[in-house]
Amino acid sequence: MRPLAYARVSTVEEAVETVTAAPGSAFLAGGTTEVDLIRLGIARPGLLVDINDLPLTGVEDLPGGGLLIGALARMSDVARAPEVAGRYPGVSRALLLGASQQLRNMASMGGNLCQRVRCAYFRDGLSPCNKREPGTGCSALDGLNRGHAILGTSEHCIATHPSDVAVALAAFDAVVRTSGPGGARRIPIDDFYLLPGDTPERENPLAHGELITAIELPPAGIARRSIYLKFRDRESYEFALVSVCAALSVRDGIVAEARLALGGVGTKPWRARHAEARLTGAPATAESYAAAAAAELAGAAVRRHNAFKVELARRAIVRGLTLAARGGAR
Amino acid sequence: MSGAVGRPVDRVDGHAKVTGGARYTAEIALPGLAYAAIVGAGVPSGRVVTIDAAPARAASGVLAVLTHENLPKVAARPRLLPSLLGAPAPGQSFFPMQDEVVHYFGQPVAVVVAESHEQAQYAASLVEVAYARTPSVTTIDEGRGGAYEAERLFGGLMPGREERGDAETALAEAEVRLDLSYRFAANNHNTLEPPATTAVWEEGRLTLYDSTMGIRASQLTVAQLLGLPLSDVRVVTHFVGGGFGAKAMTWPHVTLAAMAARHVGRPVRLALTRPQTYTSHGHREEQEHELSLGATRDGRVTALRHHKLSITSPFDDWAEPATGVSSQLYACDHYQGVHRLIRGNTMTPTFTRGPGETVGVFVLETAMDELAHELGIDPVELRLRNRAATDPRGNPWSSDGLADCLRLGAERFGWHGRDPGTRARRDGDWLIGTGMAAAAYPVAFFMPAQRARARVYEDGGAVVQAGTQEFGTGMLTVATQVAADALGLPMEAVRFEAGDTDLPNTSAAVGSAGSGMVSAAVHAAATALRDQLVALAVADRGSPLYGADPAAVNVREGRMLLRDRPETGEAYGELMRRNRLADAEATGSWSPPPLDTPHGLLTFGAQFAEVAVDPELGLVRVRRMLGVFAPGRVLNPKLARSQLTGGMLWGLGQALLEGNRMDPRHGRWGAANLGEYLVAVNADVPEITAEFVEVADDVVPLGIKGVGEIGQVGAAAAIANAVFHATGRRIRELPLAAELVMDPPGTPA
Ligand SMILES: Cc1cc2nc3c(=O)[nH]c(=O)nc-3n(C[C@H](O)[C@H](O)[C@H](O)COP(=O)(O)OP(=O)(O)OC[C@H]3O[C@@H](n4cnc5c(N)ncnc54)[C@H](O)[C@@H]3O)c2cc1C
C-alpha cells in the first residue's frame, strides 16, 4: 500500500475544507470500498480524511412525511430503523440483501452511493479500462462480461452499477444532499448517477471536496408496499445478476401508479420509466407486466456473456411486479 | 475396553484455534524479521526486456530487490513428483527468475524485501518491468489444435491411457449408446489462509516456517533447489489454514523466501496476497471430457470410453488423473481412458479437492443417470446392477461397501417411490428434484515408510511424535487417540507433537492418505513402547507380572495387568521407577502394501441430493444432501463427519458456483479474489448429513481408507442429476450457472 496521510475531522465545514484544499485527498467513511481500492492500487489518495466523527448518523422524519437519512448512518442501522423498514420496505430489504452483515455494520449510506464498479478489469489495475485510465479502451466489451450491464452502456464502458440500495432510492425519487466548496446542493438521485457515455471515469456530479451529508426520501406513498428482489448465483454475499425494486398501486384491476427500478443490469441504478409509463393505466396482469418489461428492455445492448440478462431481467420484472401487485412483503 | 479410537472426541487443538492461541505461519514473530513481496509477470508469455528497480530500491524501508539479474541460480531442478512419494515435490519443474523468459501471468519476476509488509508491497508496485510479449495460449479453445495424448501423467507415475477389451467395437455393437461431451471451468483452491513462508538462516542452516500439507516435501524440495544437505534444512509448521491440494506441493515462493532471507541476512517472511494465490500454487485445470457409454437394454454397461482434454503448463505433462474411477467402478469388459493435453501459458495445474476423480465421477455418474432415464431403470438399481465385484484385474476389493451405501442412502433419503418423471414436483416458483450418484475414490499407496516415536515418562505422561502436519483435518486429534489406545493411557495423558521435520518422518498428507498412514506409524511406535515395557515387567522379579506371558498382559489407564486377573499388575510408573528409568521410548514405522497388492483399492460411497430450481431465473438451491460412505475404520466420527460434510459442500460449490475463466487476450484469470470467485457461503448450506457403512479392511493401514476426498466425489453429480429431475434439462457443464439452467424462452411450464 502506498504511503498516505490521514486526518480526522469533526465538522462538515472542516471536512469539505480539508479535502478541497488537498487535490489528491478523499473522504473515508466505513472504508469498505475506499480501503479496498487503495490496497488494489486503484485509488491513490495522498490524504484520507476520516469523516466518521461527523454528526451525520441520524434517521429523522422530515416535515411533510419524508425521511432524512444521514450520510454516515450505517447500512445495517438504516435497514433496521423502524421508519425505513415500515415506510420504505423496499429500501430496507435492498440494504439487507447487500454485502454481508459485517460489511453492512461498517458501510455508510454516503459511501454506498459512491461505491465504485466491480468490473474485474477496473479493479485489476492492469487491463485497459476507460474508467480507470480514460482513453485506454474497455477490456470488458470483448472480454469476460457476464456481470456487465445491458442498459445505459456506451462503447466506452459497460460496467454495472453495483449498489442495491441506490436502486430502491432511485425508485422512490430520493434526493442527495451535499455540502461542497460551492455551498449546499440537493441532487435528485437520477441526476446523481451519470451514464458512462464517453466519460466513464465520471460517475457522479460531486465536485472534489463535495460531501454527501444526507439522503432525503420523499413521503412514502406507494413505497410503503414496495418490494426488493435480488437474484444472484449464491444465496448471500454477492452482487445481483438482476434485482428489482417495485411498488404498484392497483385500483379496480388497473395500475394507478407504478414504481420500478432495476439493479445488476444498468450502468446506473436503473429507474425503469418506460416500463412505468406502460404500466400506468394498464390492467394489472402478467401480460401488462411482460409488455412493460419488454418496453424497458427494448434498449438493451448485450455482449457475448451477458445476453442472458435480457431474458432474466424480463422474467425478474414480471416476478417483481406480480409480487408488488399483491402488496408485497418479501 | 472403551478406548479413545472411534469416539467423537473434540479436537485437541480446538481451544487454541477458537481463542486465537494457534499461531499460523504468517503470525510467527521473530526478531529482525523482514518482509518479502513478489512482483508477478504482467504478461502470460514473452520476455522481460528491462526491469527498472531503482524506484523500488529507493522506497523507504526497502532492503533489496531481487530479479533474474541478481538472484543466484538454483542448484538443481527436481522433477515433478507428487509429494506423497516422499521425494522432492516442486509443484512444477520450472523455477522462476533464472532467466528473462515469462511462461505464465503472475510468474515471479522480482522479489522485494523491506522492513514491513506494507513497505514491501508498495515497493513491489514500483518495480517497472518492460516485456516483449509473445502469443499465448490460456484456454482450451485457443489450444485445441495442438492437443496431444499424454504418454504419462503425474511425473511419469501413471499412464495417460488405460485400455482393456475393445471399447470401439463394443460401443458400435451396443444396444444403447450415449455419446456425451462435458465442459468444466477451472477451479482455484482458495484456502482461508493464503500460503506463507518464513525463512531463517543460522550459521548456514535453514529453518523454514511454512504453510504446507507436507513439511517433508518442503524440506526435500528446498534442499535440492538450494543444494543444501538435508540435515541443514528444517521445516516447521504448526497450524495450516486449509490445504485442498494448494499446499500439497512445494511451490517456488517457498524457496524464494529462503533465497531472499539469505540475500538480506535476516529472517524473511513471504506471504502471498489473495490474488497471488491464483498464480502461485497451481489450480484445477480447465477441462473437457467425452464419455461414450454402451449398454444393453436391461441396463448392463458393456463399454465405456472416457477421454479428458485439459491444459497444462509449458513444462510439465500434468493432468489430474480423471479415469481411475470410471475404469473400475462398474463391471465392464471394454474400457478406454485417455488423457489429452494442451500446452498453455499457465502454471502447472495441481491437486485440487478430490483431484481428477471428482470431475471424472461427475461425468460417469451423470452419464449413468442419463442411461437410467433413457432405459427407465431406477438410478440406484442401475448402479447395483453394474457394480463391479472385483477390480478390473479380477482382484477382490480390499473392502467394498458400495451396495450397502447405495441401499442405506436410498432408505435414509427416502428415495423409494420416487417419481422418475421430470418437472413433476413444484413448490411455488420452485421445481423440486432429487438425484443420486455413486461415489468412489482411489486409495493411493505411493508413500514410503512412515515413522513415529513414542515416549512414556515415569509420571505416566506420554509424548508421541511424527513429522506430520495439522491443516484442519484433525490429524493431531486422531493421532492422540490412536497413541492413547495403543499405550493404554487416557487421552489426557498423551501429547501428540507434529509439524517439525526434526521429528520422525512422514509424507505429505494428500490423497486422503494422511490419517491412515500416520496413525499406522503412531500405532506401531506406541505398540512397540507398550510391548517394551510389558517385556520389562514380565522379566522383572520385582514386578507382580514377573513370569507372565506378555500376550496375557493388557494395559489400561497406564496400568499393565493380567487379562484374566486384572487385580494383578502395576502402573508403567511403578515399573520405571523401580528400574530407575525416567522415561522409556520406542519408534515405529508403517510401510504400505506393495503397489501390485492383489486388491482393488477404492473407497466407496453414495450421494443423494434434493434441489429446488427456479426454472425462470435459473437459480438452483440445494435443500438436502445425504452422503453414505464406507471409509473403513472411523477413528473419530465427529472429525470424519466434519470432513465428509465439508467435502459434500465443496461438491455443492463445484456443481453450482466454482469456476474461473481465463481472459485469453490478457492470459489471466477473470477472478482472483473471494468476492468474484464464488464458493458456497453459509446461506447456501442445506440440511446435510453424512453416514457411515462399516467395512473391515486389512490391506489399508489400521483399516483406514480415509475421508479426505470421498465426501466431495459424486456430490456434484447428485446435484446435477437432481437439477435434471427438477427441470428435465440436462446440462453437461460446470458450474451450473443461471444462464445454463434457466428455461429457454417458450418452455412450457
Ligand atoms: C465484498 C463486498 C461485497 C459487497 N456487496 C455489496 C452488495 O451486495 N450490495 C451493495 O449495495 N453493496 C455491496 N458492497 C459495497 C458496500 O456497500 C460499499 O463498499 C459501502 O456501502 C461503502 O460505504 P463505506 O462507508 O465503507 O464507504 P468508503 O469505502 O469509506 O467510501 C467509498 C467512497 O465514497 C466516498 N465517500 C464516503 N462517504 C462520502 C460522503 N459522505 N460524501 C462523499 N463521498 C463519500 C469515499 O471517498 C470513497 O470514494 C460490497 C462491498 C464489499 C467489499
Ligand code: SF4
Ligand atoms: S466496463 Fe468500464 S470499468 Fe470495466 S473495463 Fe470497461 S471501461 Fe473499465
